[in-house]
Amino acid sequence: MALRQTADELIPELRRYQRQLLLAGAAGAVVSFVGYVLNPAQFFQSYLMAYMFVLGLSLGSLALGMVHQLSGGAWGVVIRRPIGAAARVLPALTVMFLPIAFGMHHLYEWTHADVVANDPILQGKQLYLNTPFFLVRAAIYFAAWNGISFLLNRWSLEQDRTGDRRLSRRMQLLSGGGLLAYGLLTTFAAFDWMMSLAPHWFSTIYGVLIIGGQALSAMAFLIVVLVWLSRRKPLSDIVVASHFHDLANLMLAFVMLWAYFSFSQYLIIWSGNLPEEITWYMHRLQPGWRLVALLLVVFHFAVPFVLLLSRAVKREPDTIMKVAAAILVARLIDLFWLIAPEFHQDGVYVSWMDVALPLTLVSLWLGCFMWQLRGRAILPVYDPQFEEALGPIIDQGGETPRTAH
Amino acid sequence: MDNPMPLEERQLTGAGSGVPVIAPGHTFGSVTDKISAIVLTRRTPIGWYLGFMTAAALTGLLLVSLSYLVVEGIGIWGNNIPVAWAFDITNFVWWIGIGHAGTLISAILLLLRQTWRTSINRFAEAMTLCAVACAGIFPLFHTGRPWLAYWLLPYPNTMGIWPQFRSPLVWDVFAVSTYATVSLLFWFVGLVPDLATLRDRSQSRTGRIIYGALALGWRGSAMHWHRYETAYLLLAGIATPLVVSVHTVVSFDFAVAIVPGWHTTIFPPYFVAGAIYSGFAMVLTLSIPIRAIYGLQDFITLRHLENMAKVMLVTGLIVAYGYTVEAFIAWYGGNAYEGFMIWNRITGPYAPAYWALLLCNVIIPQILWFKSVRTNVIVLFVLSLVVNVGMWLERFIIIVTSLHRDFLPSSWGMYQPTFWDWSTYLGTIGLFLMLLFLFVRFLPLISIFEMRTLLPEAKGEQ
């Protein structure tokens, strides 16, 4: 019976958490506004970092959800609903992009006409790097991401109501094309919003690096959520150690991929040592910023990598949650290291807004996530893979979704 | 059984695919007999002899070409300055890439618990070994004096000098030799229990002695199986990053240089995807005729072919992503040489090859979006050939178009393959096929013991 109820009915405290998080986010917004008044340039830098972090949670979840539609597997069935809820925060994220559009002049050097007038390379890029086209592109990205998320979530809701399995076929078809669109558009969004902070610099792997980071952020977040949900009925009877094991293995794979992409980019640019490329690293590896880079090597790669090799760590919900939470912090530091050195080229600098804005945006994002999680059943009971993936576990516990309605 | 469809069979069928990975009705005995009969009792088909003779003749051509090369020197090839790397490195990268599908099927799909891999992994691993053997020939003979190839290895010598470890070409020596070693070990370890089967079932004394020696005295002990499975899983875990690293190092051969068209950071993941793409194409090229000739449709089902087609579609799209980003950044970067490079590919003297590459690798494979294509054996076979050609062209374009237009127009040149370029390339295709023909004749081309684990009987159902 319980599986057909909405998360709201099963976990009443969700509503309370949602309210508290949104209130905290509102308070944070007020504090951040003070920051904007005091130092608008710093405000937009910190905002961009925080925004890319929460955007990664939603987009990474959307992408993982589409991968699961195509690949199948028990790992995705247990996190399908958190995936959907995270993706449904995208409309809110669309609104939250507006400050970046307003802050373009503070963030992007190529918007300064006087700079471009004296820079032949930037003049060559004007066809792409100009304000109207930048905004049009952003509109296209958001339209596509929201459109894909909207259709997938609507069909999934319809399947919850009707049990129509043909909808899965439709979702798979959309996921195929959707992943393609996600990959291309997210790449160009990464070029626009982050790579063009250093308008002379370019790296063809940059989009892949950001996509891999989004997948890692989303996976780490989903593991934290699943551990939290698995301490409560009804998931406490359904989620078992092997689910965490599979998800943790995927997280390990993303950790390794991040290291692989990052190191490949570094080795190629370091070996080539061309002035237009290496300066980007010189800013990020000068004394001070080098420590942040070292921090990333240790906490974004080495420590999680070694821990996640252990079977015991991957199967114990409490430990895996700690590892996943630490990875989320490391993700934020990675974005900080990608963005902030561009504006603080004479040494490491951490503003109070680099803490306040992530806290604000994460609170708002989590509040929206809880709100979206509440409205639907906690598991996709009519998904064709549901029985194969979870049937044996549920049969043992005496709950059968087939007799549920 | 009152249940019309036992649980295991349902799992084998998988969600929504409808086609099982192994046809119903088989038992431990029938699977063993059917696969081992190809090696032990069945009369060798006439097609095997014809194919083997053709492949052996091409291998003869390879021997002639290489002998002439050693006597005469690299000048018999079309290589020149500025195009110092041409067919040899193109073929090297092409063959190494083909090999990667074998490791991917045996290692990554094992870790992902994709049981459909079982009937194709042995064969794909053998393909890896043959492809690596062919790949190794090219850099070895490109040195001009292959008998001095050991100079590439770090060993104390009379000159007191050491390999230049900051050069990707030395990394390549380590990557490719590690890859060859690990692939051989992985393949051999997988073979041991099946060699024991052949030892126990062989009718001839020679067969018993040879298979017996190779089986190392395997007796199927429970303790042995436990350690064996642990070792096999660990090897799969080790081979997965290895296969990624090998093509990454191959891509570094180009990317750490500052040649326009080579020096670009997307190369590592995009080379790896391209390798898997061409490798799966080659597995399809080979397995479609083999399953027809040996009647293995029960074991290599349409489900396998469709899954491989899906992998091709995905990796092909990643490769297309690589082309797109590369072209965009060549313009966006504002570097005159990079911009010229991409323009020269599109409109320069090698433009027809560039457009053919886009056609073969990007445009034609889009038909794989349709299920009717993915389950049509003939179309898949033709498409796999198209992708093989496309991926060869890709390496040719990357290598030759980037080299033939040097930074100074006074250093520009052209490359035309000579007869000996072609004969060496065709010769390695002959060697590849000849080694595979020998493998199919003398060793079980499907893992027998892993097929047993897929049967309902393995779970105690009758």
Added chain:
Amino acid sequence: MHSPDVYGLMAEFADPNELVAAAHRAHHEGYRRMDAYSPLPIEELHEAIGFHNTRLPLIVLIGGIVGGLAGYLLQWWASAVAYPLNVGGKPFHSWPAFIPVTFECTILGAALSAVFGMLALNGLPQPYHPVFNVPRFTLASRSGFFLCIEARDGKFDLSRTRAFLETLGATEVTTVAD
């Protein structure tokens, strides 16, 4: 207790489940020196005969670490100590350039340890083993499932152990010559 030319008693079973059940019963009965033989790996079988974990993962870990360290030290020593050579203005100790070879050496060390560690722990290659004296044992690589209680087990008694094996539902019990 037993004649020196007997290695043990070999019982044959019809399918994997019966073999696992029989192994459990024999272990429960107090037999320790025994082994089960099957044409395919059976998940719970090694536990049924009382064999638990293998040290192989640790061996592989050590092999990998030794390989990686050796690879890095070799490069550092050759490039920065034995014959320092300025190439492209790069430092003698160019750690980023040493990562690929270090990685490959780690993999090589781990893979060699996995294969040779497994063979060594299994005592392979082993050209002669008494179980091969049983004529029907050739089926152990096709479709036969066997349990062999060895004569060196303290509880072994030719007639009593044979009677015990027959109660387990063995299709055939054979004496294995040493």
